[in-house]
Amino acid sequence: MQRRVTIEDIAREAGVSRQTVTRAMNDMPRISEATRARVLEVSERLGYRPSRFASNLARTSKAKTIAFVVDSFRNPYYSELTADLLDAASARGWQMTIASHENEPELELIGRLAGEVDAIVGYLSEPDETALVAAARGVPIVLLGSTVTTESLHSIDLDFISAFRKLIPELESRGSRRFALLESQPLGTEYDPSTRRIAYERAVDTRSAEAVVVCEAPPQSVDAGELGFNELMDRFPDTDTVIAFSDLIAMGALRAAHHRGIDVPGQVRLVGVDGLSLGAVTSPALTSLAILGTEFTEQIADVTERALSGAEVPFEHRSVVPLVIWRESA
Amino acid sequence: MQRRVTIEDIAREAGVSRQTVTRAMNDMPRISEATRARVLEVSERLGYRPSRFASNLARTSKAKTIAFVVDSFRNPYYSELTADLLDAASARGWQMTIASHENEPELELIGRLAGEVDAIVGYLSEPDETALVAAARGVPIVLLGSTVTTESLHSIDLDFISAFRKLIPELESRGSRRFALLESQPLGTEYDPSTRRIAYERAVDTRSAEAVVVCEAPPQSVDAGELGFNELMDRFPDTDTVIAFSDLIAMGALRAAHHRGIDVPGQVRLVGVDGLSLGAVTSPALTSLAILGTEFTEQIADVTERALSGAEVPFEHRSVVPLVIWRESA
DNA sequence: AACAAAAGCGTGATCGCTCACGCAGGGCTT
């Protein structure tokens, strides 16, 4: 392993001082064109790469970098949220690095990120918050979409209880009587019931509360929605309104309905969750309990901004209510 | 502006040495539980944030970070590519930061990124390569999807000429006679004809070469495709095969065809470009000249790896040929 | 011609952390 080429090497080779090399590299004034060219030539020849750590340390950089962590950027919900958050981040002059915990143990990932960024934002699944905070080694964490119990990190939760409590009556006023939920997360020893499911069950009548079908593998996909919808209509044929766990699942349901000759929203009303922009181009366009396009992104950015501001900021726990976007499917 | 809380402050306040603070923070051995707890408590109280620059500098970090730059992460092509590249990057232990040049002058962006990452990869639109390289201040650039003329950066281009030369005859063997192109990029003083258009024109007969419709604003969207397809069928009614600039545009065309009662692929065959996974869930599923899911990602990662390896690597210029994925629409 | 100003370049000091050591004290072995 050969030693790194430093500014000193360039200086020696070009017969100038470090400062002059700096001047040449960052095109600062007070250097002649001739020497600048010579230095640049030498640095190219030796393959010099300035160390971003050294220079940022020396200039006590104000540049902030945040990490955004999600399950998978292949899921349109996460990728759209990423795009939104990137806008908010760059508006504030932050860099944003992305990571998914598909291929790496989460705590390990957090540990790696902690050495590289100034804040970690995202959907994390590690339930042990203390371990999370420990792995982050002083780097603040903004946890999304889940309820935090300790006072050691920031969080922004989604209030599906309120959202469903508003959604269901509105649907009823449009004629909905028999609801059903296309759930994504199985109920079992290792899974708590999803907050969406809880919110759904609380908001509907008892008969509808039983009409829940879990979309199996592959999870969170259009195909899962298609399968799930078919099973749903087989088991609960008098359903007139379907709430899907996500817009992706709703899109699958839409396709299944199409194949079965079921008119949406004529025979069955369909509501997704997420507010994907993709939902606007299906036919019929998807009505959705939107997270995207609400204040969610701004809240994330705002809390992150505080977290970044350093020192002893109190831990914030906010909650945003998803908002219904009425389109054609319901 | 108050001074930053450093490791020294913690050490003083906790009555220990810097090294002990380091040991506590990075939970290293050779420290008693009592002192570790005390140090942690103090550091929390003072709001200590370790400087990632200082620590990385001191440990001469091997961690690499690359920046991935595209037009917009709202475009599914870019977001899927991002997901693919992220996999390749994390498999190699790199961090990946993302940036779009929607809201910021490109050269400025490059300059900012240069101070934060070890390589810049992406679709860049600045035509002045010298300016690009200068803005990057020694940080290597891997340019995607365009032909490079100078020998100062790496590049990976898409060979649409070859791709179309294979695609068109295959379509003809399936019965296609009158082709049309749904182009996205207008032809004008500030735009060169797109490589896709050139490749198309070279591969089809003269009559088809005239059948080109430009999908206007908003560019690169489903809506644009819908409008474009309608115009196309109005102006060139005997078209039997439509090549869309992208899968998104093809999806719009699909919708338009649906509304006009045109059967795809029965009456009109439709081929997109990109290979979006989304194309698999439309009905009919989209045949596409795929970039995603080909060796493109691996080639990018491979070239980037060389670029990152430092020193005097020769500049590479590779080219990958998009690959037809036959699905239902053609 | 005299003096000021600017251009061109170099020398510590410093940014905040980690690493390689060094050194004391307590519990083990033999």
Next chain:
DNA sequence: AAGCCCTGCGTGAGCGATCACGCTTTTGTT
């Protein structure tokens, strides 16, 4: 009881850049 290892800490020396100066030499001004 002498020797040894292990635990628990602390001290100097960098990591690779930039910044604030300071020093010559040129250029310009009156």
